[in-house]
Amino acid sequence: MRTYLDCIPCFYRQALDAARIAGTDELIQKKIIDEISQLIPNFSLEATPPEMGRAIHSLVGKISGVKDPFKEIKENSNKFALKLYPKLKQEINNSEDRLLSAVKLSIIGNIIDYGAKNSLNVVEEIDYLFQGNFMINNENNSTTFKYNQFKESLNKTNTIIYLADNAGEVVFDKLLIEELVEELGKKVIYVVRGKPIINDALIEDAIFCGINRVAKITSNGSDAPGTIMKYCSPEFIELYQSAELIISKGQGNYETLSEEDRPIFFLLRAKCPVIAQDVGCKIGDMVLVGR
Amino acid sequence: MRTYLDCIPCFYRQALDAARIAGTDELIQKKIIDEISQLIPNFSLEATPPEMGRAIHSLVGKISGVKDPFKEIKENSNKFALKLYPKLKQEINNSEDRLLSAVKLSIIGNIIDYGAKNSLNVVEEIDYLFQGNFMINNENNSTTFKYNQFKESLNKTNTIIYLADNAGEVVFDKLLIEELVEELGKKVIYVVRGKPIINDALIEDAIFCGINRVAKITSNGSDAPGTIMKYCSPEFIELYQSAELIISKGQGNYETLSEEDRPIFFLLRAKCPVIAQDVGCKIGDMVLVGR
Numbered sequence: 001m002r003t004y005l006d007c008i009p010c011f012y013r014q015a016l017d018a019a020r021i022a023g024t025d026e027l028i029q030k031k032i033i034d035e036i037s038q039l040i041p042n043f044s045l046e047a048t049p050p051e052m053g054r055a056i057h058s059l060v061g062k063i064s065g066v067k068d069p070f071k072e073i074k075e076n077s078n079k080f081a082l083k084l085y086p087k088l089k090q091e092i093n094n095s096e097d098r099l100l101s102a103v104k105l106s107i108i109g110n111i112i113d114y115g116a117k118n119s120l121n122v123v124e125e126i127d128y129l130f131q132g133n134f135m136i137n138n139e140n141n142s143t144t145f146k147y148n149q150f151k152e153s154l155n156k157t158n159t160i161i162y163l164a165d166n167a168g169e170v171v172f173d174k175l176l177i178e179e180l181v182e183e184l185g186k187k188v189i190y191v192v193r194g195k196p197i198i199n200d201a202l203i204e205d206a207i208f209c210g211i212n213r214v215a216k217i218t219s220n221g222s223d224a225p226g227t228i229m230k231y232c233s234p235e236f237i238e239l240y241q242s243a244e245l246i247i248s249k250g251q252g253n254y255e256t257l258s259e260e261d262r263p264i265f266f267l268l269r270a271k272c273p274v275i276a277q278d279v280g281c282k283i284g285d286m287v288l289v290g291r
Numbered sequence: 292m293r294t295y296l297d298c299i300p301c302f303y304r305q306a307l308d309a310a311r312i313a314g315t316d317e318l319i320q321k322k323i324i325d326e327i328s329q330l331i332p333n334f335s336l337e338a339t340p341p342e343m344g345r346a347i348h349s350l351v352g353k354i355s356g357v358k359d360p361f362k363e364i365k366e367n368s369n370k371f372a373l374k375l376y377p378k379l380k381q382e383i384n385n386s387e388d389r390l391l392s393a394v395k396l397s398i399i400g401n402i403i404d405y406g407a408k409n410s411l412n413v414v415e416e417i418d419y420l421f422q423g424n425f426m427i428n429n430e431n432n433s434t435t436f437k438y439n440q441f442k443e444s445l446n447k448t449n450t451i452i453y454l455a456d457n458a459g460e461v462v463f464d465k466l467l468i469e470e471l472v473e474e475l476g477k478k479v480i481y482v483v484r485g486k487p488i489i490n491d492a493l494i495e496d497a498i499f500c501g502i503n504r505v506a507k508i509t510s511n512g513s514d515a516p517g518t519i520m521k522y523c524s525p526e527f528i529e530l531y532q533s534a535e536l537i538i539s540k541g542q543g544n545y546e547t548l549s550e551e552d553r554p555i556f557f558l559l560r561a562k563c564p565v566i567a568q569d570v571g572c573k574i575g576d577m578v579l580v581g582r
Contacts, residue, residue, distance in 0.1 A: 005307055005320050009300040016296055026336075029296050034332040041325040045317075 001255045003045045003052065004274045011052055012036065018060045018198070022069035032063050048256045049274075050226030057197055058223070068196035070167075077168025077199065078208050081109070084126070085171055092175060098183060100147060102176040103267065107286045109172020110165060110250050110269040145288050150265050154180070157245040159187040162215065163227060163257075164201045165250025165268075170209040173249065181214050188215035191236065195223035200252070226252035248290075251275050265290035292546045294336045294343065295565045302343055303327065309351045309489070313360035323354050339547045340565075341517030348488055349514070359487035361458075368459025368490065369499050372400070375417070376462055383466060391438060393470040394558065398577045400463020401456060401541050401560040436579050441556050445471070448536040450478040453506065454518060454548075455492040456541025456559075461500040464540065472505045479506035482527065486514035491543070517543035539581075542566050556581035 015036055019029045036056055043052055061067050088105055095101035108126060154160075160180060164173060173190070180186040190211050192201045206217045221233025227248075229237060240246070246264040248257055254266045254275065266289050270276040276283045306327055310320045327347060334343055352358050379396055386392035399417060445451075451471060455464060464481070471477040481502050483492045497508045512524025518539075520528060531537070537555040539548055545557045545566065557580050561567040567574045 005317065005324060006304075008324055009303040009307070012300040012303065013297075016300070026296065030336065033296060033299055037328040037331040040328040045321065 001258045022064040022066035024064045054224040070199040074167035081168040081171035102179040106176040109169040161243040161246045163248045164192045167201045167205040190215045194219040194221035226256035292549045313355040313357040315355045345515040361490040365458035372459040372462035393467040397467040400460040452534040452537045454539045455483045458492045458496040481506045485510040485512035517547035
């Protein structure tokens with residue numbers, strides 16, 4: 001997905017948020033804003049938004065001296081989500097269609113994202129979503145829920161490449177991976193970012209949440225808040241290009257891979273108007289799109 | 292009021308909105324964004340937000356070639372508000388405290404502002420506010436409603452300088468001015484902007500809405516979306532400096548005059564978190580502050 005002009009105000013907001021989380025004072029924050037302003041005229045709208053996101057957060061790191069400002073937030077997200085795990089697992093155990101429930105929960109897990117929102121009451125939101133008030137309950141009402149097609153693709157697949165998004169959300173991913181591995185007998189390779197970027201999951205988050213007990217964990221080698229091939233490691237690129245089926249979580253991966261001609265299913269919550277328009281849904285919608 | 296870093300994303304959003312209303316294509320919009328990016332590093336946070344607003348809209352005018360992109364919106368706002376006038380007048384006629392009702396309506400009129408919001412359902416919002424769900428109903432609950440102090444100041448005053456904000460809102464101003472002139476025997480001088488800027492009222496808007504039948508109309512000579520003295524005419528500055536009492540409408544006038552040591556009462560709706568924090572209220576609050 002290309003960058004839209006509406007992304008630009010949001011770039012500044014994200015930079016401010018990150019600079020504040022890094023504990024900088026207003027003088028440093030202004031310096032960051034000024035440096036971003038110098039990047040904007042040279043930034044092509046043909047690039048994906050995470051390309052600029054990467055540049056912004058690299059700038060925040062360089063100027064603030066804080067290389068992983070979201071570290072504590074990520075740790076708290078992981079702990080918070082792990083506490084929810086038994087309740088979520090029970091939800092799946094009690095459901096008629098285990099895979100569907102796990103897919104839904106994996107998408108719900110995408111609300112744990114401090115990149116697109118300043119704060120949110122996660123517990124309340126999960127409860128609300130659990131009550132069934134979301135579009136993917138009724139496939140017929142939605143052009144953006146391709147569950148049957150997803151199941152068909154799964155049937156033909158042995159190994160799934162699972163592209164992670166945020167810390168915390170990893171626990172929700174684990175529930176879906178458990179279904180894929182333990183119930184359906186698939187192999188899963190779980191791919192996280194290579195270096196700290198916003199609150200995106202790293203290898204340490206995947207291990208902390210116990211992904212290593214059900215899947216192989218690897219990194220894409222990059223520090224972009226998405227999957228931008230030119231910054232990824234040769235090992236990841238090979239894995240990606242030979243993949244039978246890819247599950248891609250979150251906005252950042254969608255923004256960077258939506259135009260790829262690969263067998264990818266995108267699971268995300270549309271958190272901004274630009275993404276919602278690109279997907280063809282409303283803000284807040286829970287989405288499963290792909291081919 | 293100084294500029295906060297949170298204003299910067301909003302500057303870009305306003306520029307995009309204005310450029311789109313001016314009918315530009317994305318290439319021109321990007322050019323506008325790029326030129327704003329060059330202004331940002333030289334913009335002092337000590338300046339008020341309307342100082343940047345003025346620069347941005349001047350840039351949009353220069354690059355798009357459209358000098359008054361909000362002209363049609365202003366005309367529609369005026370016509371829309373004039374249709375409401377009989378209902379609003381009846382509201383005042385039926386009220387126990389005519390002046391209080393007129394003050395409240397004047398503040399409600401500040402919702403007709405296309406500068407801070409993309410769109411709004413004005414009728415619905417007025418109806419909602421009429422139902423009494425706003426803080427200024429109960430003076431005791433609010434630190435930001437100084438109605439009694441305002442009345443005392445009025446008692447000691449013959450001539451009031453009334454600083455207008457938006458087109459459309461002018462009709463709501465007229466209701467308050469009618470109370471000041473016809474019920475309380477005051478003289479009112481109604482001050483509009485000197486040149487087109489966003490949807491701010493000009494002399495033509497004031498006349499279209501019939502202000503000339505109850506007050507003298509003049510302009511501040513400036514093209515800022517607020518009252519920035521260095522851009523105002525000497526005639527306005529003299530008027531302002533000798534004023535017994537000033538009624539200032541809207542955010543732009545608040546942002547530019549809030550630190551002035553003059554007898555000013557600010558009537559506005561706090562439409563953004565930065566203003567709300569500066570005033571000491573919540574977003575959406577209806578405010579009467581001043582001295």
